[in-house]
Amino acid sequence: MPRLESTARLQALMLEAFRECDAAARAPQGRVAWCTSVGPVELLRALGFAVFFPENHAAMLGASRAATDLIPAASAEGYSPDVCSYMTSDIGAFRRGVTALSRVDPSITSVPRPDVLVYDTNQCRDVVDWFSFYGRQFGVPVIGVAAPRGVDAVTDDLVAAVASQIRGLVAPLEAIAGRRLDPGRLRDAVAISRDTSLLWRRVLSTGSARPSPLTFFDACIHMGPAVILRGDPRSAAYYEGLLAELEGRIARGVAAVPGERVRLYWEGMPIWGRLRDVSDLLARLGACVAGSTYCSSWVFDALDPAAPFDSMARASVELFITRTDAVKERVLADEARRYSVDGMVFHDAKTCPNNSNCRYGMPGRLAAGAGVPSVIVHSDLNDLRLHADEGVRLALEAFVEQCAEASP
Amino acid sequence: MNGPFYCGIDVGSSYAKAVLLDGAGRVAADVVRRTGVAFEAVAEALRADLLAAVPGALGGIERTIATGYGRENVPFADGAVTELTCQALAGWHLFRRAVTVIDVGGQDTKVIVLGDDGRRLSFQMNRRCASGTGAFLEEMAARLDTTPAGLEALAERGHDAVALSSFCTVFAKSELLSLIRGGRSVEDIALGVYDAVVRRVVEMTPLHDGIVLTGGAARPGGVLVRRLEAALGRPVLVPEKPQLTGALGAALMAMRDGGAPV
Numbered sequence A: 001m002p003r004l005e006s007t008a009r010l011q012a013l014m015l016e017a018f019r020e021c022d023a024a025a026r027a028p029q030g031r032v033a034w035c036t037s038v039g040p041v042e043l044l045r046a047l048g049f050a051v052f053f054p055e056n057h058a059a060m061l062g063a064s065r066a067a068t069d070l071i072p073a074a075s076a077e078g079y080s081p082d083v084c085s086y087m088t089s090d091i092g093a094f095r096r097g098v099t100a101l102s103r104v105d106p107s108i109t110s111v112p113r114p115d116v117l118v119y120d121t122n123q124c125r126d127v128v129d130w131f132s133f134y135g136r137q138f139g140v141p142v143i144g145v146a147a148p149r150g151v152d153a154v155t156d157d158l159v160a161a162v163a164s165q166i167r168g169l170v171a172p173l174e175a176i177a178g179r180r181l182d183p184g185r186l187r188d189a190v191a192i193s194r195d196t197s198l199l200w201r202r203v204l205s206t207g208s209a210r211p212s213p214l215t216f217f218d219a220c221i222h223m224g225p226a227v228i229l230r231g232d233p234r235s236a237a238y239y240e241g242l243l244a245e246l247e248g249r250i251a252r253g254v255a256a257v258p259g260e261r262v263r264l265y266w267e268g269m270p271i272w273g274r275l276r277d278v279s280d281l282l283a284r285l286g287a288c289v290a291g292s293t294y295c296s297s298w299v300f301d302a303l304d305p306a307a308p309f310d311s312m313a314r315a316s317v318e319l320f321i322t323r324t325d326a327v328k329e330r331v332l333a334d335e336a337r338r339y340s341v342d343g344m345v346f347h348d349a350k351t352c353p354n355n356s357n358c359r360y361g362m363p364g365r366l367a368a369g370a371g372v373p374s375v376i377v378h379s380d381l382n383d384l385r386l387h388a389d390e391g392v393r394l395a396l397e398a399f400v401e402q403c404a405e406a407s408p
Numbered sequence B: 001m002n003g004p005f006y007c008g009i010d011v012g013s014s015y016a017k018a019v020l021l022d023g024a025g026r027v028a029a030d031v032v033r034r035t036g037v038a039f040e041a042v043a044e045a046l047r048a049d050l051l052a053a054v055p056g057a058l059g060g061i062e063r064t065i066a067t068g069y070g071r072e073n074v075p076f077a078d079g080a081v082t083e084l085t086c087q088a089l090a091g092w093h094l095f096r097r098a099v100t101v102i103d104v105g106g107q108d109t110k111v112i113v114l115g116d117d118g119r120r121l122s123f124q125m126n127r128r129c130a131s132g133t134g135a136f137l138e139e140m141a142a143r144l145d146t147t148p149a150g151l152e153a154l155a156e157r158g159h160d161a162v163a164l165s166s167f168c169t170v171f172a173k174s175e176l177l178s179l180i181r182g183g184r185s186v187e188d189i190a191l192g193v194y195d196a197v198v199r200r201v202v203e204m205t206p207l208h209d210g211i212v213l214t215g216g217a218a219r220p221g222g223v224l225v226r227r228l229e230a231a232l233g234r235p236v237l238v239p240e241k242p243q244l245t246g247a248l249g250a251a252l253m254a255m256r257d258g259g260a261p262v
């Protein structure tokens, strides 16, 4: 598979971001906020916090396959092996005194000490339990937004309710940051986030080209800045470069999966500890995973610097993960068409029901309603004890064979 | 017998099977061996068995397709295909109608739905656990101190099947112990073990008409077939040699890839 040249820049940028967090945690004047991946990060940026994302850290633990050995340390403390394995691997790493950041820079020996933890339950409730653990460990406040879940229509009332909660975060955050919120800085942060988001959307949309210049697996790696540098101008600059590279590929007809013969869509979380293996397997079969709900989670169309609080709230409420199955089904049908895929892979991640959308009959409805066939792979985001290589391989191979047979 | 010949090798987790088709698509020979731990060796042995059965095929095997758990470990194969595709091909070849193939394999159970043109519409596999698979039957047989064949013989004499409630093979084994302690007859327990497999199968996907049962445990007229029929309230189609359908499908694939009509 051809390697994206942007990867080197990506690694340098991520390293820079991790170092900045580490430095902020060490500096007497530095302020560090931990934030959920789709939380109100723009507010934190505007208040001058260095922002750290535990989910990104947990994904790194998963990708390096350290997670499975760390989870038992959290289980021993009463965190069930059935709950979010991002949370349990992250807590396990903390208990064992290790961090995935050391793999990127050996001089970083711990996660950056937080001054505050800020969550948004738009994705799940586990984040509150997760952040509360650290709140107790560090003796720092845990605050956030209790978001509506199972949202059908995004109404003004729902948006207003969330916006007022975000506004409610300002005073406690100002107290911790030791400065007043500058509305201009907030508008700037929202504008940068929106720019990043638009660019990230365009990056992902290149996947709809045939052949696709990038795969879901590439996107899982390259989404790093969209997650941890949201609201930071460097992320937008990074995606401009990546987008140019991908558009160049389209112009030259360069396929991410040479000989692409089957196109798939991935619904659900990555299997971080097997990302490369699954990517290689599908590439060998000539199957390109051209799009995903997961990577699209960091596209926030609603952001508007003219109405920072309301638009942040709208972006939070609109998220795919917060929506009803009926809305999700429509989105999946649209996405399948947009990426012109032959089928959909549902990842049923044992410890994340929130990102496993195949549990209430969705695959059957999608096949009947939109004619999109699918396969379910049973695994997990981080806990490889819940993953069986042979079962996943067989399901994916058989599905690719089925799609190849069905395509004209 | 007419050449060229086409060979299908199915290296399953418990048994390895091979089918040789002649140029007209008729079965020239079929063989079964225990898989053991040396996949390549068992594949070679199967080929030797086929050639011993049909000496005329020597040098005349046009193409070989491997399938099953060890499909990548058949050194002389021209290609490897999943058992789901092979079962689908065999199901269509044998019945020529829209069928749903249920394959109770050693490690997993698969349900494959075919359309009325023989194309696969969808498939399901059991989840992470061995419950509902051939391995489950083997484990339960061992717990009852017998062989899989012995388990079936016991089940034949059962009348009032026990209900095994556990999803998990390990838990089901301890459930057996408490049933024995509670004085339930071994025959009724054995019958309950088959019902547990049937329950796992029927929960995988809606099952309507044209159900085909394959796999080593699917003996025509055997307990598994009868219990599945009872659960579904309709007859189930069983190929003459249900253990061999994966290998048959692989041989058919070899034929199709070789340009011959299937």
Ligand code: SF4
Binding pocket: A055, A084, A085, A086, A087, A123, A124, A125, A126, A127, A351, A352, A353, A354, A355, A381
């Ligand atoms: S959405 Fe899933 S993976 Fe993410 S924090 Fe919540 S439970 Fe964990």
